[in-house]
Amino acid sequence: METNEKKDKEMSRRTFFKVLGTAGVVSAGLVACGDKQKKVLSEMAAEIPTDKMTYRVNPSTGDKVSLLGFGMMRLPSVGGRSAREGNEAIDQEMVNRMVDFAIAHGVNYFDTSPAYCRGESERATGIALSRYPRDKYFIATKLSNFAPSTWSREASIAMYKNSFKELQVDYIDYLLLHAVGMGGGMEEFEARYIKNGMLDYLLEERRAGRIRNLGFSYHGDIKVFDYLLSKHDEYKWDFVQIQLNYLDWQYAKEINPRNTDAEYLYGELAKRKIPAIIMEPLLGGRLSNLPNNIMARLKQREPERSVASWAFRYAGSYPDVLVVLSGMTCMEHLQDNLRTYCPLKPLTEDEVHFLHDTATLMMEYDTIPCNDCKYCMPCPYGLDIPAILLHYNKCLNEGNIPTSSQDENYRKARRVYLVGYDRSVPKLRQASHCIGCNQCSPHCPQGIDIPKELHRIDRYVERLKRETL
Amino acid sequence: MLRRIRVILAVLFFLAVTGLFLDFTGTIHAWLGWTAKIQFLPAVLALNVGVVLFLVVLTLILGRVYCSVICPLGVMQDIISWLSGRRKKKRFRFSYSPEVKWSRYGVLAVFIVALLAGIGSLVALFAPYSSYGRIVSNLFAPLYQWGNNLLAYFAERADSYAFYETEVWMKGLGTFIVAAVTFIVIAVLAWRNGRTYCNTICPVGTVLGFLSRYALFRPVIDAGKCKECGLCSRKCKVSCINYKEFRIDYSRCVDCMDCIDTCKHGAIHFACRLKKSEPAKEEGKPVDTARRGFLTATAVVAASATLQAQEKKVDGGLAVIEDKKIPVRATRIVPPGALGIRHFEQHCTACQLCVSVCPNGVLRPSSGMMTLMQPEMSYERGYCRPECMRCSEVCPAGAIRPITVADKSATHIGHAVWVRENCIPLTDGVSCGNCARHCPVWAILMVPSDPENPDSPKIPVVNEERCIGCGACENLCPARPFSAIYVEGHEVHHEG
Known part of the structure; x- marks a missing residue:
């Protein structure tokens, strides 16, 4: 009874970014409440069934994988905020609770990397999962040898070996070549995996059984993607991880000419019957934190479902998708996603069109395609790059980017932008301190020209401050 | 009645001047900035003839109401003294004492010499308005800002933009210590003996006291009605009523009107000096004199x-x-509008008003011996933003002259x-x-x-x-x- 009231109060919503869930303790065995009470609860707060998760089968190993995969990139921090806003340590207790809740509701795929959360994610994942029998979960990690100093064979192998130690396992279920195509494209790919013999090494590890599935995650230069697929007969990719969502389906290239539409990526994989693992189904929250009119459009059709659920249903509705990853920071994210996938209600054709139309509407907003993945961080000069970009996006979504001092809401919007800017980003970490060294851009999976955007925002802030708009 | 008017006006002036130092948003300066500009020493240094003339005439007519109403340091002492007087058996805790001439005129002499010699730190140390500014900006403004930051904290959580956070930082240790010591000394004196400071140290009080001897209106004791109970004398916070001789020392009387309200026999009146009102010669205070040049330090x-x-x-x-x-x-940097270091030093009273309002963390009190407490600029926390003219708007002493955005970008x-x-x-x-x-x-x-x-x-x-x-x-x-x-x-x- 008490638990029910508690749950009712905190209607899980993605917008509650700052609130860490306190209601995670809904035990798996809790008996469903009576019919009378069920009607009182919104669908968004209803009991999550523990045995309804949608599973997909991996054709090469026969793994029965939960459609929802737990991304360990955005883990919570002890500060109570979304983990990655500062230098705070990971909140291991919260991670354990979320993993417990996920496993109790059928999630069995966990995706991490040696680079995530300032390099702390693998260890936290290992601690949380090692409390379960090894056959209860699948682990995915990556060879994240981005830094030129780790391109050597020795350094790469050391990184790979270290993952076993951190994750406390003796085999890895899914190993990925991390973010191929990014940075230096084909050249960088060859330096990281071919010239040092690492790809051959990993193929050997797969034969030895220490890697059960080998694949790659892809961003950026399409040549690398096409090249790797052309070598499918030789490498026998067990899976490929791509960015797919209703905005990127047809607009990825339009948003940034360096990127490729998800329609093409998914099509190429489906053609070869390679299972797709989906990342950024929600664009780092950009598809849950929408401009108001778009939010209303989605809510109108499903008032009792979260905005985010549309994006997850979209990604999950493609039949050759094996797992849809979600980097969940708090219990509310997890619960909302579980509601969407326990079980998945695939989109109808009409609903798919509806989402594609929605994407067309969204293209009218000039938001910066930052997903807050923090691959660009840490900036050597101390800037908080994602925070600067997200503040700009937030103001854009809320109509607080005045273009002229004659605008009707100029005074209010100016104040909201400037006061909010100082709140979101400490002065010393604001765009005015960007020197344009460009260390960040090659790391951006979305291909944003970060210094250019920061300088643009800085010029805009300068005009707001000087009132010369 | 007269006392009540005095109290109401004093409170209003006091709140206004204090507000100027606390308000870091710069909104109330547009309305109340004049309350700083009519302060005596800043007006003299600003060569603001109109204000100086007004204060002189005011004092010649009504006596030292300036000290009772306009001077924030005086009102602060009144408040402390009033709190002290609310203790049991302390309502009538004062008694007549003769004038301490050597101290008053001694300090005035040192003050004028310092002014002429360009020892800004000594001038700032004695000037009452500057002292008050330092006390508020160093001791009270941080409390006010922390309070604001607390509101900003809640505002942020309520998605409101009504309050924004401001940075609280130690602008200068030397100045902070001077402010704290000044406050403690003056507070202790006021708690025990009322306005001791005003009539033994304050150079402005001494100058105005010289004028108020000849004031047209002043409280007088009607010897016929006086029963020599001594209550007025024991209520007088400047200890200037010699009731036995029915005399009041008008050089020290600040026209607080407490005695008039206190006298049970109606023996004290605020009355016009009808006999002869000889025009007091205005004490010329040469301020234009050249001063010592600024010491240049070697740059390492x-x-x-x-x-x-x-x-x-x-x-x-x-x-x-x-x-x-x-x-x-x-060479140190002084703000646009200061015209140059020498002009700035000649006029600055080190009241810290500009330091209090600088939104960019640029202005802070100097720690040099000769210029102690006078503001200077440095750019570790921010820079002198092109659209900001706050310091030039608030300076009451003309040390930083008003400037426009266009002029600033060309200065x-x-x-x-x-x-x-x-x-x-x-x-x-x-x-x-x-x-x-x-x-x-x-x-x-x-x-x-x-x-x-x-x-x-x-x-x-x-x-x-x-x-x-x-x-x-x-x-x-x-x-x-x-x-x-x-x-x-x-x-x-x-x-x-």
Whole structure:
């Protein structure tokens, strides 16, 4: 009874970014409440069934994988905020609770990397999962040898070996070549995996059984993607991880000419019957934190479902998708996603069109395609790059980017932008301190020209401050 | 009745002046800035003839109402004394004492000598308005700002933009200590003996006291009605009523009207001096005299470690940012509108009003012996933003003259100099140009460091003719703790 009231109060919503869930303790065995009470609860707060998760089968190993995969990139921090806003340590207790809740509701795929959360994610994942029998979960990690100093064979192998130690396992279920195509494209790919013999090494590890599935995650230069697929007969990719969502389906290239539409990526994989693992189904929250009119459009059709659920249903509705990853920071994210996938209600054709139309509407907003993945961080000069970009996006979504001092809401919007800017980003970490060294851009999976955007925002802030708009 | 009017006016003035020092948003200056501008010493230093004349005439007619109503330090003492008097058996705790001439005139003499000699720190130490400004800006403003920050904290959580956070920082240790000691001394004196400070130390009180001897209206004791109970004398916080001789020392009386209200026999009246009203000769206070030049310090720019870019191996996290340190400047920097260092020193009363309102953390009290507490500029926390004119708007003493945005962008208060050893393109091998990008007057150009090689790392060159010394380059320079480009002040500001 008490638990029910508690749950009712905190209607899980993605917008509650700052609130860490306190209601995670809904035990798996809790008996469903009576019919009378069920009607009182919104669908968004209803009991999550523990045995309804949608599973997909991996054709090469026969793994029965939960459609929802737990991304360990955005883990919570002890500060109570979304983990990655500062230098705070990971909140291991919260991670354990979320993993417990996920496993109790059928999630069995966990995706991490040696680079995530300032390099702390693998260890936290290992601690949380090692409390379960090894056959209860699948682990995915990556060879994240981005830094030129780790391109050597020795350094790469050391990184790979270290993952076993951190994750406390003796085999890895899914190993990925991390973010191929990014940075230096084909050249960088060859330096990281071919010239040092690492790809051959990993193929050997797969034969030895220490890697059960080998694949790659892809961003950026399409040549690398096409090249790797052309070598499918030789490498026998067990899976490929791509960015797919209703905005990127047809607009990825339009948003940034360096990127490729998800329609093409998914099509190429489906053609070869390679299972797709989906990342950024929600664009780092950009598809849950929408401009108001778009939010209303989605809510109108499903008032009792979260905005985010549309994006997850979209990604999950493609039949050759094996797992849809979600980097969940708090219990509310997890619960909302579980509601969407326990079980998945695939989109109808009409609903798919509806989402594609929605994407067309969204293209009218000039938001910066930052997903807050923090691959660009840490900036050597101390800037908080994602925070600067997200503040700009937030103001854009809320109509607080005045273009002229004659605008009707100029005074209010100016104040909201400037006061909010100082709140979101400490002065010393604001765009005015960007020197344009460009260390960040090659790391951006979305291909944003970060210094250019920061300088643009800085010029805009300068005009707001000087009132010369 | 008269007492009540005095109290109401005093409270209003007191709140207004205090508000000026507390309000970091700069909103109330537009309405109440005049309450600082009518303070005596600032008006004298500003050569504000109108205000000085008004105060002189006011004192010649009504006596030292200035001390009771307009002077915030005086009202502060009244408040402390009043609190003290609310204790049991302390309502009538004063008694008549003769004038301490040597102290009053001694301090006045030292004060005038200091003023003429240009020892700004000594002048600022004795000036009552300056003392009060220091006390509020150093002791009370931080409390006010913390209160504001608490509201801002809640506002942020309520998604409101009504309050925004402001930075509370120690602007100058020396000035803080002076303010704290001044406050303690004056508070103790006021708690025990009322306005001792005003009539033994305060140079403004001494000058006005000299005038008020000849005031047209003043309280007088009607010897016929007086029963010599002594209540008035025991209520007089300036200890100036000699009831036995029915005499009041008008040089010390601040016209608080307490005695009139206290007398049970109606023996004291605020009455006109009908006999002869000889015109008092105004005490000329020469203020234009030339002063000692500013000592120039030798510039030794310490070689500094720069922030080294590190190879990025993992995602997320924030790099640690080292605090900037103040470079050694051969010539200090004073704000646009100050015209130059000498003009600034001649007029500044070190009241800290400009320091209190500077929204960019640029102004802070100097720690030099000769200029102690007088504001100066430095750019570790921010720079002198082109749209901001706050300090020039609030300065009551004419040390910082009012200036417009257009004039400001054409006023050269200093010029940037470059320090090769710290410049990031040379030390870290990355492209930068952040100084050039932010220069509001395009005085900085990025040129290849090797004239022979157009692809060599680009370094900034400063066009000193254009540079106005705003410090954007210094503040935004990525080199830490010492910037690779910093501003040297100009002795005399020039325009164009």
